[in-house]
Amino acid sequence: MSSGLRKGLTSYGDAGFSLFLRKAFIKAMGYSDDALERPIVGIADTASDYNPCHGNVPALVEAVKRGVMLAGAMPMRFPTISIHESFAHPTSLYLRNLMAMDTEEMIRAQPMDAVVLIGGCDKTLPAQIMAAASADIPAIVLPVGPMSTGHHRGEVLGACTDCRRYWAAYRAETIDESEIEAVNGRLAPSVGTCTVMGTASTMACLAEALGLALPLSASAPATGAERVRLAEATGRVAAGLAELGGPKPSDLLDARAFRNAGTVLQAIGGSTNGLIHLSAIAGRAGHRLDLAAFDRAGRDVPVLVDLKPSGLGYMEHFHHAGGMPRLLAELGELVDGTAPTVAGARLGEVANAAERVPGQTVIRSRHDPIKPDGALAVLFGNLAPGGALIKQAAASASLLRHEGRAVVFESLADLAARIDDPDLDVAADDVLVLREAGPLGAPGMPEAGYLPIPAKLARSGVKDMVRISDARMSGTAFGTIVLHVTPESAAGGPLGLVRNGDRIRLDVPGRRIDCLVDEAEWARRARELRPARNVPSRGYARLWHDHVTQADQGCDFDFLSGPAETKRTGSGS
Numbered sequence: 001m002s003s004g005l006r007k008g009l010t011s012y013g014d015a016g017f018s019l020f021l022r023k024a025f026i027k028a029m030g031y032s033d034d035a036l037e038r039p040i041v042g043i044a045d046t047a048s049d050y051n052p053c054h055g056n057v058p059a060l061v062e063a064v065k066r067g068v069m070l071a072g073a074m075p076m077r078f079p080t081i082s083i084h085e086s087f088a089h090p091t092s093l094y095l096r097n098l099m100a101m102d103t104e105e106m107i108r109a110q111p112m113d114a115v116v117l118i119g120g121c122d123k124t125l126p127a128q129i130m131a132a133a134s135a136d137i138p139a140i141v142l143p144v145g146p147m148s149t150g151h152h153r154g155e156v157l158g159a160c161t162d163c164r165r166y167w168a169a170y171r172a173e174t175i176d177e178s179e180i181e182a183v184n185g186r187l188a189p190s191v192g193t194c195t196v197m198g199t200a201s202t203m204a205c206l207a208e209a210l211g212l213a214l215p216l217s218a219s220a221p222a223t224g225a226e227r228v229r230l231a232e233a234t235g236r237v238a239a240g241l242a243e244l245g246g247p248k249p250s251d252l253l254d255a256r257a258f259r260n261a262g263t264v265l266q267a268i269g270g271s272t273n274g275l276i277h278l279s280a281i282a283g284r285a286g287h288r289l290d291l292a293a294f295d296r297a298g299r300d301v302p303v304l305v306d307l308k309p310s311g312l313g314y315m316e317h318f319h320h321a322g323g324m325p326r327l328l329a330e331l332g333e334l335v336d337g338t339a340p341t342v343a344g345a346r347l348g349e350v351a352n353a354a355e356r357v358p359g360q361t362v363i364r365s366r367h368d369p370i371k372p373d374g375a376l377a378v379l380f381g382n383l384a385p386g387g388a389l390i391k392q393a394a395a396s397a398s399l400l401r402h403e404g405r406a407v408v409f410e411s412l413a414d415l416a417a418r419i420d421d422p423d424l425d426v427a428a429d430d431v432l433v434l435r436e437a438g439p440l441g442a443p444g445m446p447e448a449g450y451l452p453i454p455a456k457l458a459r460s461g462v463k464d465m466v467r468i469s470d471a472r473m474s475g476t477a478f479g480t481i482v483l484h485v486t487p488e489s490a491a492g493g494p495l496g497l498v499r500n501g502d503r504i505r506l507d508v509p510g511r512r513i514d515c516l517v518d519e520a521e522w523a524r525r526a527r528e529l530r531p532a533r534n535v536p537s538r539g540y541a542r543l544w545h546d547h548v549t550q551a552d553q554g555c556d557f558d559f560l561s562g563p564a565e566t567k568r569t570g571s572g573s
């Protein structure tokens with residue numbers, strides 16, 4: 001097996017010439033023969049002027065390079081797609097698979113013996129981990145780390161749970177234009193990822209739980225010296241991976257790793273998006289995440305981390321309370337401590353080395369949890385035969401069992417046009433239903449599941465309602481919101497059968513979501529359903545349309561899951 005600069009030579013039919021040419025070109029950068037003979041560590045650089053969350057990536061790249069070189073290997077930075085939540089039309093999930101393909105193919109195309117994946121903003125770490133699982137060369141993840149908190153009138157602010165809270169207050173006219181403008185300038189006071197337990201923080205924690213990142217790298221603040229030292233340490237470990245040829249993602253991403261990640265997702269009060277990404281990563285590693293099994297296991301896992309949007313704190317508090325190692329220690333036997341990690345220690349050893357911080361209340365013990373059972377619940381019923389998800393930890397307790405009249409929005413455009421109409425026939429105990437917002441429908445499964453409270457209800461003080469859709473929700477959002485209804489309406493799912501005025505019953509303890517229409521009528525509507533689909537004529541949009549899977553399979557492309565294998569076709573034999 002070739003290594004270093006001899007890996008993956010361009011095909012000219014003459015390997016010696018390919019290497020000669022490669023060395024001739026790379027020497028243009030001033031590298032010596034000594035440098036070019038070393039094991040190579042690729043560094044996936046996701047800095048972009050469109051991605052403020054990754055504003056510290058250049059400094060991290062430099063620190064990783066230092067670590068690689070101190071350990072005697074050769075670092076080589078390469079750019080990939082970068083995705084920021086607010087600069088990703090139509091949605092960041094839509095681009096996640098493109099970034100995963102870009103990253104996987106560049107890992108394969110360029111000679112490297114190990115790779116450091118620097119990411120953070122919501123879809124970047126999932127894309128990179130999916131890519132690493134498929135490329136299956138030794139890989140280590142370095143999250144960019146959470147941003148600082150902001151302050152406004154004596155209150156601590158965190159993107160982006162407080163973005164939503166303040167926007168809701170503005171819609172309800174409890175704060176005015178000048179105050180919302182002031183808040184706008186204070187919500188994201190530094191580079192780094194959203195500082196609540198949103199999708200970015202969730203995925204960084206899951207990277208540690210999967211054994212792919214160094215302890216504490218999920219939570220060390222983006223702007224601190226510790227983050228830079230973690231980058232240097234990551235570079236050192238990567239050099240060792242390059243030298244030894246492992247462990248590879250396939251050595252780490254086994255059934256134990258996915259069970260541990262599911263447990264951590266529940267215990268941190270993690271983002272609903274985390275389940276989609278975990279399903280996609282599992283698919284790349286040749287596993288299938290069973291939603292019912294995830295839900296069953298989750299019933300025994302208490303929420304232990306007191307962070308917004310489920311709780312009170314921010315990522316810096318989680319870090320100073322001991323971060324992921326402390327959480328793993330508190331989870332005890334709920335985590336399989338025999339699972340290996342990229343730096344060599346077993347996960348149990350990481351937990352045993354956790355700091356015990358006197359007086360901290362952010363990472364609770366199992367005797368004093370934030371919530372006694374897991375953050376996420378999987379629902380089934382006639383509305384969601386393939387499953388739906390609710391973040392019960394961020395929902396109103398009074399609405400977890402609720403029956404109400406359906407108020408249906410046909411699409412995002414319909415929602416935007418009518419939600420604030422003073423004549424909208426809606427009451428506080430109604431159930432808002434949004435369809436055509438799934439992977440195919442929107443397309444790209446936008447984070448539109450956090451339907452706004454109709455303005456006239458918001459003004460009268462309504463803060464939460466049951467909302468159901470085939471969309472996703474930002475990990476920083478909160479409310480009694482049923483998401484990821486599968487199959488989606490655009491794929492012929494039963495969400496498309498609901499009519500205004502139908503009764504809908506949500507029963508989170510019973511794990512059910514049903515439309516209370518008699519079976520004969522339900523079947524009649526199903527026979528008449530003709531989901532309309534716009535088929536893109538070309539390009540990535542067409543690829544997405546033709547190959548994206550539903551939420552229960554992670555919205556990956558159907559041809560990307562499972563281990564890589566080449567089949568010979570058309571040989572006539």
Ligand code: FES
Nearest residue numbers: 053121193194200
């Ligand atoms: Fe980048 Fe929230 S927008 S992590």
